[in-house]
Amino acid sequence: MPDSENQNAIPVIDVSRPSEAVALQVLEAASTQGFLFIKNDGATIPPKDIDDMFKLSQEFFATPRQHKAEFAIHSEKAGGINRGWVSMQGESLDPQGQKHGDPKQAFNIGPPQPELQPLPQPLLSQKDLISRFQTSCHNLCISILSLLGTALQITDPDYFASRHDQSQGPSGTIFRMLYYPKTAPKGDREDSIRAGAHSDYGSVTLLFRLPGQPGLELLTEKGWVTVPVNPNPKDLIEPPILVNIGDLLSFWTNGMLKSTVHRVTFSSGEERYSMAYFCHPLNDAKLGAVPSEVIDKFGDQGVNELRSQRKRLGLNEDGENDVLTAKQHLDRRLKVTYGI
Ligand SMILES: O=C(O)CCC(=O)C(=O)O
């Protein structure tokens, strides 16, 4: 492929031996595309756990509707706000751009600490697998955040890690299993959108997909661009893990890191499964710019990025420059998505 066509390809970064050079690669991708792939080294998140989680997700979504509905999203039985089962059309990720809610189902699981939320079968019998998967996802997020901290030259090397230490209190972190059921093939663009255009609410998201089930698209200057599941199947036996920057890192860096808008669309009508780990800081973390000379030098170049963030939150765009906490930010986003 000529270089010019490949210029915007999302890089695959090997973070198994962290260094300043690796940190700069992560920062470069995070501040341009807002997306990067992490090479799956077979240890950080064991491929068998990924496979087993996908199998479990398929088993769960195949259970009767009534069984899933007992653990409806936000219900007390499911463990409260933002936990539990989302039914078809139960949420709208792009309320202004869509006539109907997203044609997908989801199940949200909060952090395993201090204890895992109540779960329906077959998830309950696999709670050790789920907790282990959540922990390995969280550890990978911390490694990515630490690399970003290095590249941003934050003097406190634990700046991000300490704000994501889940033993220290509640956070908005959510592990989400997604199921996009089979539909009649549609040619119509609006009907082929399975998850509306949105940016993610947390700091970092990890996304797992299955070979043959792409569908994810990023909004770039050139329009919507499809993200392959495995950008290099010849050299990478395991698909790499897709990482994207969420809104909070954009706030923390004065818009230097990009919380890129993305969506899921496919017109073939086939079913699709995916899993996302939305890593959030502790609820009381403040979202003001982090102490970094790199961000100071970046100055106000991120003003448009920040403006669109504030708009998504329903805040005055130029803003009341009051610093939000992670919890205030999440509450606002949930209000827009679910009307709660
Ligand atoms: O299913 C996917 O590939 C992406 C879903 C997504 O972007 C999300 O749930 O935030």
Ligand SMILES: [Fe+2]
């Ligand atoms: Fe997303």
